[in-house]
Amino acid sequence: MTLRVRLTLLYSLTVGGILLLLGTAIYITVSVTLTRQIDAALNRVIDAIIEESSAGQIGPLEGGSQTGLDQNFEIYVQYWNADNELESESINASLLNLKRSMDDAGLQANHPVFRNITIHSAQWRVLTVPLIVSGQDRKVGTLQAGMNLSIVERTQQVLLTVLVFGCLIAMAVAAMAGWFSIRQALSPLKAVTNTALQITRADDLSRRIPYSGPREDEVGQLITAFNQTLGRLENLFNTQKRFLADVGHELRTPLTVIKGNVDLMRRMNCSDDESLGSIESEVDRLTRLVGDLLLLAQAESGKLPLAMQTVELDTILLEVLQQMKILARDRLSLRLADIDQVIVCGDQDRLKQVLVNLISNAIKYTPNGGEVVVGLGKTENQACLTVSDNGSGIPVEDMPHIFERFYRGEKSRTRSRDGKGFGLGLSIAYWIVRNHNGQIEVSPRQPKGTTFTVWLPLAQGPCIDAS
Ligand code: ADP
Numbered sequence: 001m002t003l004r005v006r007l008t009l010l011y012s013l014t015v016g017g018i019l020l021l022l023g024t025a026i027y028i029t030v031s032v033t034l035t036r037q038i039d040a041a042l043n044r045v046i047d048a049i050i051e052e053s054s055a056g057q058i059g060p061l062e063g064g065s066q067t068g069l070d071q072n073f074e075i076y077v078q079y080w081n082a083d084n085e086l087e088s089e090s091i092n093a094s095l096l097n098l099k100r101s102m103d104d105a106g107l108q109a110n111h112p113v114f115r116n117i118t119i120h121s122a123q124w125r126v127l128t129v130p131l132i133v134s135g136q137d138r139k140v141g142t143l144q145a146g147m148n149l150s151i152v153e154r155t156q157q158v159l160l161t162v163l164v165f166g167c168l169i170a171m172a173v174a175a176m177a178g179w180f181s182i183r184q185a186l187s188p189l190k191a192v193t194n195t196a197l198q199i200t201r202a203d204d205l206s207r208r209i210p211y212s213g214p215r216e217d218e219v220g221q222l223i224t225a226f227n228q229t230l231g232r233l234e235n236l237f238n239t240q241k242r243f244l245a246d247v248g249h250e251l252r253t254p255l256t257v258i259k260g261n262v263d264l265m266r267r268m269n270c271s272d273d274e275s276l277g278s279i280e281s282e283v284d285r286l287t288r289l290v291g292d293l294l295l296l297a298q299a300e301s302g303k304l305p306l307a308m309q310t311v312e313l314d315t316i317l318l319e320v321l322q323q324m325k326i327l328a329r330d331r332l333s334l335r336l337a338d339i340d341q342v343i344v345c346g347d348q349d350r351l352k353q354v355l356v357n358l359i360s361n362a363i364k365y366t367p368n369g370g371e372v373v374v375g376l377g378k379t380e381n382q383a384c385l386t387v388s389d390n391g392s393g394i395p396v397e398d399m400p401h402i403f404e405r406f407y408r409g410e411k412s413r414t415r416s417r418d419g420k421g422f423g424l425g426l427s428i429a430y431w432i433v434r435n436h437n438g439q440i441e442v443s444p445r446q447p448k449g450t451t452f453t454v455w456l457p458l459a460q461g462p463c464i465d466a467s
Pocket residue numbers: 357361362363365366389391392393394402407408409410411412413420421422423424425426427450
């Protein structure tokens with residue numbers, strides 16, 4: 001059963017249920033009110049008869065006088081004596097030719113009693129009032145007043161018919177209104193389903209569901225969430241595709257070199273040192289690539305094992321600078337601007353790796369005669385490390401992508417033939433810093449060059465080893 005059918009059924013059954021309750025209440029109220037009115041009329045007639053019989057002296061009733069009994073043409077009256085013999089009756093009662101009491105059981109009662117009786121296969125309401133002489137506790141007779149209930153029954157039947165038909169019509173109208181309004185409300189969901197199917201069929205994650213209605217209603221929220229999910233999926237999918245292509249590309253070059261060298265040695269039928277050296281360096285490169293990828297996978301999933309300890313950032317910075325001086329040689333100047341004593345909580349080796357990646361990049365992308373300046377300072381609760389160079393700089397359009405896996409600027413792609421970079425160094429630095437609850441930023445340096453800034457929280461107490 002579709003949602004639309006279920007909602008329509010629910011809608012009409014709810015309306016039907018409410019109307020049924022309301023109708024029952026109306027039916028009962030009308031029936032009770034009508035019965036009460038009839039009871040009141042019967043009471044009034046009996047009261048009037050007793051009133052007329054000399055203010056409670058029941059004399060006129062005795063001896064068969066029936067003048068006082070004809071109070072209302074709709075109401076039939078019988079007067080029974082103390083021996084329960086019919087003394088007199090109203091004209092309409094004698095015309096009815098009852099020949100018996102309207103309520104036999106009532107005649108035995110010692111107090112006024114209303115009963116519903118079947119007379120000539122019709123329903124009657126009968127009031128029986130025993131006539132007791134006041135003060136003597138002696139029953140001198142009984143008055144019975146009765147009324148045919150056919151009017152009430154007819155009214156009840158008409159009411160029942162109106163209520164049943166009204167209820168059915170209301171349910172039908174509610175079902176129709178529900179059917180169309182639900183179709184209208186659910187139509188955007190159909191668009192969602194169709195788009196989802198089209199996406200599956202065409203394998204095209206770039207599609208989005210068009211929606212012109214208000215964004216804040218339930219359907220609008222659903223479509224916005226769905227479109228956001230599609231956007232994210234598209235992003236992930238593209239990243240995945242790019243990643244596979246990049247890995248494939250990075251693997252092919254060293255494998256081709258290795259195969260070429262192996263072929264050469266086979267043809268020469270001897271192993272020469274140059275080929276073996278080349279194979280070894282390509283194997284090293286592959287090992288580095290695989291290591292970097294594993295590290296990145298762990299860091300991105302937040303599962304990078306970190307041996308957390310108190311780290312003197314200034315000390316490791318000086319160590320790294322010492323190593324990097326060898327890389328810079330006389331080609332460019334690598335100098336320390338200002339340095340503060342800074343203590344953070346972190347994994348010493350990983351933080352060293354961040355420094356190495358940033359400073360080696362700065363050296364790599366700065367031409368001969370340039371300079372790389374490193375600084376370490378702190379604010380109230382953060383360490384601030386800067387690596388600045390006056391090299392080629394990073395084009396503004398590359399800046400948002402610089403920390404993505406395998407991303408390399410156009411110039412670096414051509415330079416990467418030197419065999420060193422995979423475009424993973426900044427990604428690794430970014431994720432290591434993120435895993436230390438820090439931030440890494442890049443900005444252009446004036447008049448030319450680049451500045452990388454790393455923010456790390458200062459150690460506030462003993463470090464907890466999360467590994
Ligand atoms: P790579 O192995 O290519 O150096 P990275 O992830 O370390 O990979 O850097 C990504 C890209 O960022 C580089 O290819 C280069 O284009 C750019 N880049 C990084 N550092 C600098 C810098 N100091 N100056 C200019 N460009 C840089």
